[in-house]
Amino acid sequence: MPRSPEESAPDRGDGVEDLIGIGFGPANLALAIAIDEHNRRAPAEALRVGFVERQERFGWHRGMLLEGATMQVSFLKDLVTMRDPRSRFTFLTYLQERGRLADFINLRTFYPTRVEFHDYFEWCAAEFAGRVGYGRRAVEIRPVETGGRIGAVDVVTEAAADGAGRQVRRARNIVVGTGLRPRLPEGVTAGERVWHTRDLLHREPQLTERRHRRFTVVGAGQSAAEAVEHLYRTYPDAEICAVFSRYGYSPADDSPFANRIFDPSAVDDFYAAPQSVKKSLLDYHANTNYAVVDGDLITSLYRTLYQDRVSGRERLRILNTTRLTGVEHTPDGARALVRNLATGEEYALESDAVVLATGYTHVDPRELLGPLAPACLTDGDGRLRVDRDHRILTSDHVDAGIYLQGGTEHTHGITSSLLSTLAVRSGEICDSLLLRRTGRQLHADLAGDQDERIGAAAR
Ligand code: FDA
Numbered sequence: 001m002p003r004s005p006e007e008s009a010p011d012r013g014d015g016v017e018d019l020i021g022i023g024f025g026p027a028n029l030a031l032a033i034a035i036d037e038h039n040r041r042a043p044a045e046a047l048r049v050g051f052v053e054r055q056e057r058f059g060w061h062r063g064m065l066l067e068g069a070t071m072q073v074s075f076l077k078d079l080v081t082m083r084d085p086r087s088r089f090t091f092l093t094y095l096q097e098r099g100r101l102a103d104f105i106n107l108r109t110f111y112p113t114r115v116e117f118h119d120y121f122e123w124c125a126a127e128f129a130g131r132v133g134y135g136r137r138a139v140e141i142r143p144v145e146t147g148g149r150i151g152a153v154d155v156v157t158e159a160a161a162d163g164a165g166r167q168v169r170r171a172r173n174i175v176v177g178t179g180l181r182p183r184l185p186e187g188v189t190a191g192e193r194v195w196h197t198r199d200l201l202h203r204e205p206q207l208t209e210r211r212h213r214r215f216t217v218v219g220a221g222q223s224a225a226e227a228v229e230h231l232y233r234t235y236p237d238a239e240i241c242a243v244f245s246r247y248g249y250s251p252a253d254d255s256p257f258a259n260r261i262f263d264p265s266a267v268d269d270f271y272a273a274p275q276s277v278k279k280s281l282l283d284y285h286a287n288t289n290y291a292v293v294d295g296d297l298i299t300s301l302y303r304t305l306y307q308d309r310v311s312g313r314e315r316l317r318i319l320n321t322t323r324l325t326g327v328e329h330t331p332d333g334a335r336a337l338v339r340n341l342a343t344g345e346e347y348a349l350e351s352d353a354v355v356l357a358t359g360y361t362h363v364d365p366r367e368l369l370g371p372l373a374p375a376c377l378t379d380g381d382g383r384l385r386v387d388r389d390h391r392i393l394t395s396d397h398v399d400a401g402i403y404l405q406g407g408t409e410h411t412h413g414i415t416s417s418l419l420s421t422l423a424v425r426s427g428e429i430c431d432s433l434l435l436r437r438t439g440r441q442l443h444a445d446l447a448g449d450q451d452e453r454i455g456a457a458a459r
Contacts, residue, residue, distance in 0.1 A: 362406075
């Protein structure tokens with residue numbers, strides 16, 4: 001692919017970038033594409049952008065790239081199609097370049113495997129390798145003040161591996177796309193044999209025993225069900241205990257009317273709605289995304305359970321209505337302490353490993369924003385106020401833009417941390433950057449005219 005016009009775009013003489021993206025997951029990758037496409041269309045108006053990513057190379061939930069696991073979103077909701085189906089970064093173009101277009105069509109599915117979609121993401125990310133500081137963690141954002149106004153910020157990064165080599169890059173805008181943080185049950189610490197699902201495939205190779213007795217998986221969502229299936233298949237000697245407080249796995253509502261909650265237009269509807277309606281919508285449609293499992297996977301697990309019964313070797317144990325009360329690290333594994341919520345019975349599950357499929361939690365960007373945090377406006381519940389263009393609303397003296405990709409469920413709805421609207425959201429952020437730059441230029445030009453007039457009058 002040809003060189004991006006952005007790479008040769010002159011800076012405005014001040015060494016300040018238009019945008020630095022923090023994190024280079026699918027969200028900021030989609031933004032990199034949207035900006036690249038703008039830069040090609042309008043080279044004279046090119047935006048100078050860079051990204052920092054703490055991983056050593058692009059990776060999308062690598063620890064959960066389980067064999068056969070499929071996407072929960074249509075391939076048509078790739079990084080570009082919903083904004084511009086003619087983009088050269090569509091999943092279909094990727095398939096064509098990989099020589100699999102006809103083969104994929106014959107599969108007759110909208111849901112590729114995660115392994116394949118990861119490869120698609122990597123194919124896109126390769127295009128921007130020169131724009132991404134891999135292996136660098138953003139640790140601090142410092143406001144840059146001139147004449148009482150904050151027109152830019154310094155993004156301080158260090159080597160993710162050892163915290164060495166601090167570097168500072170200045171930008172007029174930042175976009176925080178750092179994703180979610182794994183959530184562990186209270187009082188539980190991860191360790192050699194206690195893993196969050198995020199680390200499943202990274203940790204597994206550390207198991208050195210030939211035979212395995214038992215794995216305990218805690219949780220009832222998609223990742224939990226996938227982990228159960230994966231462990232059952234991978235360790236034929238082991239018993240797999242699925243521990244959750246529900247009575248059974250519940251199916252994800254992916255029916256067409258409910259699915260419209262993931263449409264770009266739903267973001268407009270949600271944004272404009274009063275707080276009470278926002279809350280109701282999130283409650284009504286939580287079962288499209290949270291603590292639910294793909295229907296086919298539920299059926300497959302149930303078949304496995306039944307087949308075990310037929311064979312008389314019950315390797316899959318569903319410990320429903322059961323809560324994890326603690327985890328102890330043992331010399332050769334981990335002990336899951338559980339309580340049956342119906343009977344009150346408490347017991348321990350000696351395990352080769354305890355896998356915590358206990359979800360993720362939102363990270364407040366103010367942790368990173370440091371001295372800029374008090375300039376961010378908040379609502380009555382202390383949550384960030386975010387403009388429709390995904391920019392945090394700030395006090396008047398802040399001209400630098402702080403955009404969010406994720407962490408905006410309370411303002412923009414359920415797609416905030418998902419893939420569904422990345423293509424459109426990236427276009428919106430790109431448009432906002434351009435609009436605000438034009439506004440600043442006009443402002444500066446007007447101020448310049450005024451200076452000239454004042455100068456002429458003084459002469
Ligand atoms: P993501 O977490 O992917 O990326 C954030 C990046 O920021 C990471 O690469 C991280 O290393 C980096 N980072 C964090 N802090 C940093 C710092 N201080 N400095 C530098 N870099 C930093 N959604 C969906 O719509 N359909 C689906 O099929 C799935 N499937 C799915 C499977 C699994 C196993 C999980 C865990 C999640 C999903 N999701 C999903 C939801 C998921 O959140 C979504 O797919 C994307 O990961 C969101 O992309 P982001 O770029 O926002 O975050």
